[in-house]
Amino acid sequence: xxxxxxxxxxxxxxxxxxxxxxxxxxxxxxxxxxxxxxxxxxxxxxxxxxxxxxxxxxxxxxxxxxxxxxxxxxxxxxxxxxxxxxxxxxxxxxxxxxxxxxxxxxxxxxxxxxxxxxxxxxxxxxxxxxxxxxxxxxxxxxxxxxxxxxxxxxxxxxxxxxxxxxxxxxxxxxxxxxxxxxxxxxxxxxxxxxxxxxxxxxxxxxxxxxxxxxxxxxxxxxxxxxxxxxxxxxxxxxxxxxxxxxxxxxxxxxxxxxxxxxxxxxxxxxxxxxxxxxxxxxxxxxxxxxxxxxxxxxxxxxxxxxxxxxxxxxxxxxxxxxxxxxxxxxxxxxxxxxxxxxxxxxxxxxxxxxxxxxxxxxxxxxxxxxxxxxxxxxxxxxxxxxxxxxxxxxxxxxxxxxxxxxxxxxxxxxxxxxxxxxxxxxxxxxxxxxxxxxxxxxxxxxxxx
Numbered sequence: 001x002x003x004x005x006x007x008x009x010x011x012x013x014x015x016x017x018x019x020x021x022x023x024x025x026x027x028x029x030x031x032x033x034x035x036x037x038x039x040x041x042x043x044x045x046x047x048x049x050x051x052x053x054x055x056x057x058x059x060x061x062x063x064x065x066x067x068x069x070x071x072x073x074x075x076x077x078x079x080x081x082x083x084x085x086x087x088x089x090x091x092x093x094x095x096x097x098x099x100x101x102x103x104x105x106x107x108x109x110x111x112x113x114x115x116x117x118x119x120x121x122x123x124x125x126x127x128x129x130x131x132x133x134x135x136x137x138x139x140x141x142x143x144x145x146x147x148x149x150x151x152x153x154x155x156x157x158x159x160x161x162x163x164x165x166x167x168x169x170x171x172x173x174x175x176x177x178x179x180x181x182x183x184x185x186x187x188x189x190x191x192x193x194x195x196x197x198x199x200x201x202x203x204x205x206x207x208x209x210x211x212x213x214x215x216x217x218x219x220x221x222x223x224x225x226x227x228x229x230x231x232x233x234x235x236x237x238x239x240x241x242x243x244x245x246x247x248x249x250x251x252x253x254x255x256x257x258x259x260x261x262x263x264x265x266x267x268x269x270x271x272x273x274x275x276x277x278x279x280x281x282x283x284x285x286x287x288x289x290x291x292x293x294x295x296x297x298x299x300x301x302x303x304x305x306x307x308x309x310x311x312x313x314x315x316x317x318x319x320x321x322x323x324x325x326x327x328x329x330x331x332x333x334x335x336x337x338x339x340x341x342x343x344x345x346x347x348x349x350x351x352x353x354x355x356x357x358x359x360x361x362x363x364x365x366x367x368x369x370x371x372x373x374x375x376x377x378x379x380x381x382x383x384x385x386x387x388x389x390x391x392x393x394x395x396x397x398x399x400x401x402x403x404x405x406x407x408x409x410x411x412x413x414x415x416x417x418x419x420x421x422x423x424x425x426x427x428x429x430x431x432x433x434x435x436x437x438x439x440x441x442x443x444x445x446x447x448x449x
Contacts, residue, residue, distance in 0.1 A: 001070075002105075003078050011316035013084070013112040014093075017074050020105045024066045031062050063100050075110050085115040087316065087348070088323040113316035113323065120356060121310050122428050128306060130299050130431040133291040133441050135284060143283050148256035151266055157253045160205040162193050168249040170215075170230070175242045177214065184232055188246075194225045207248045215244045223443045235446075294441070296422045301448055303425050307353050308346075315345065363420045365413045373412050374399035 002018040036054045037047050044050075075090050093109040133139075157164065172183030179185075195201045200220050203213050217227050218238055228235055257263045264273045273279045324337045324344065358364055378398045382390055390398075403409040436444070 001074065003074065005082070011114050011116060011314060012319055013114060015075060015078060015090070015110045015112060017071055017078075017108045017110070018105045019067060019070065019108060021103055024063065024070055027066050028059070028063050031066070032058060035062075060100055071108055071110075079112075084112065087113040087115055088320060088327065091319070091323055091326075111319060111322075113319035115352060116313040116315065118311055118313040118352075118356070120307065120353065120360075122357075122425070124428070124430050126306075127430040127432050128299070128303055128425070130302075130426075130433050131295055131441060131444060132433060132435050133295060133438050134435050135287060135291070136437075139287070139438055140280055140284050143287055144259070144280060145256065147267060147283065148259065148263065149254045151257040151263055152254040153257075155253050155255065157251060160192060160207065160251050161253070162201065162205070163191065163253070164205075165189055165191050165252040165254070166204060166207070166246070166248055167252060169247045171245050171247070172241065173214075173243045173245050177243070177245065186232060187249075188230050189252075190221070190225065190230065194222050196220055196222050209248055209250065212245050212247050215246050217241055217244050223439055223446065291438075294445075297418075298441070298445055298448070299425070300418060300422050303421075303429065304350065305448070308350060311349075311353055313349075313352075315348065317345075320344075320348075357421065357424075358417070361424055363417065363424060365416045365420075369416055370403060370409065370413055371396075371399060373416055374403050374409075377412070378402065 001020065001023045004016050004018075006014045006016065008014060032051070032054050035058055036049050036051055039049045039054060040046065041049050041053070071092070078084075079086060079090070090110040090112050093111060095106075095108060098106060160166070167189045168187070169185065170188040171185045172180040174180055192201050192204045195204055197220070200213075200215075207213060215221075218241070221227050228238055233241070259276050259279065261274065264279050265271070267279075268282055273282050321334075321337050321341065324340070325332055325334070375395050378395050379390070382395075382398075403412070
């Protein structure tokens with residue numbers, strides 16, 4: 001067997017594998033002999049079927065199967081030996097009218113798409129904004145109030161006030177107020193104060209059960225209200241949405257819990273804090289951790305966007321589109337490929353950038369790191385259910401069962417990698433630190449989506 005490579009251009013290669021009968025004849029003979037020994041053909045005793053009859057009946061199918069196995073093994077071994085960094089999988093060039101009885105060599109060709117070469121602009125000359133959230137007394141007051149409300153008592157008042165929660169149905173409508181066929185229709189809840197204007201708040205507070213008000217989802221909510229999450233739509237869908245109508249089902253009021261030892265114990269555990277001053281300090285500490293995670297994630301997205309904008313390279317487009325047509329369980333049409341191409345190309349571009357980042361800077365997630373992360377996750381979960389005293393062996397066994405679930409293992413691996421990338425970017429980029437309020441930060445996050 002002979003293998004050769006023809007370079008079409010920087011991103012496309014054709015590999016030719018020349019196969020001769022000597023490469024597969026012995027294996028075919030062995031399989032046919034096994035067939036002969038086990039074949040049950042009327043008129044012949046087991047093991048006494050003529051070899052010629054078996055060859056005529058099964059020879060071509062066995063030969064094709066063995067040649068295909070040979071080709072698959074050979075192309076992937078060649079890719080490894082030559083260290084070819086490919087995209088997708090090799091595509092066999094269709095070959096018609098093969099004479100399987102011939103003793104002459106047969107050439108089989110495979111198209112390969114290659115990974116482009118590029119550099120990442122990661123150095124101390126590259127400046128990237130890093131936003132931190134200012135923890136002022138107002139933010140802490142709001143958190144104290146929020147915690148007190150979360151642990152408060154709920155009632156269903158007859159009249160509506162600013163702090164009350166409206167529960168009902170959000171339904172997508174067009175510019176004339178007509179229901180959009182196929183649009184969203186879902187249960188939702190929001191506080192009256194999450195409506196931006198006093199006019200809209202006034203409309204809401206006058207509602208009785210069954211009443212309807214119109215809402216512009218892009219304009220009528222305050223900046224930190226998660227409109228896309230509440231409506232279950234993307235930011236792009238939101239921009240193109242003409243309107244929503246909200247039908248009130250019920251009104252809920254939460255009476256905040258008192259700032260006393262009972263509340264302190266519920267929030268942080270018995271005796272962890274014993275005064276309002278300690279309670280506020282503990283909340284401030286927890287807020288700092290949470291805000292740190294939020295700002296780190298926003299920073300990671302900021303750097304990712306920067307790299308997607310700054311890094312330029314070509315892709316073997318024709319090859320990839322051909323590969324997309326046959327890569328799934330069910331072949332798709334050229335029209336479907338074209339419809340999917342922009343998103344596919346964008347996702348592939350980021351994957352190539354991430355792969356290079358990981359490979360060049362040794363950011364791989366190792367098995368031991370995944371096991372440690374899973375163990376920490378198990379301890380955290382068990383502590384929430386009052387089982388904080390598990391020994392190391394118990395935790396290890398539970399963690400092993402968790403990472404047997406491929407979806408959970410992948411999610412944990414992704415989070416570990418994100419943490420590694422955040423640390424790497426902080427160390428190797430020039431950070432332009434900017435302190436903002438939480439409201440300003442939420443606005444930045446929404447703009448980034």
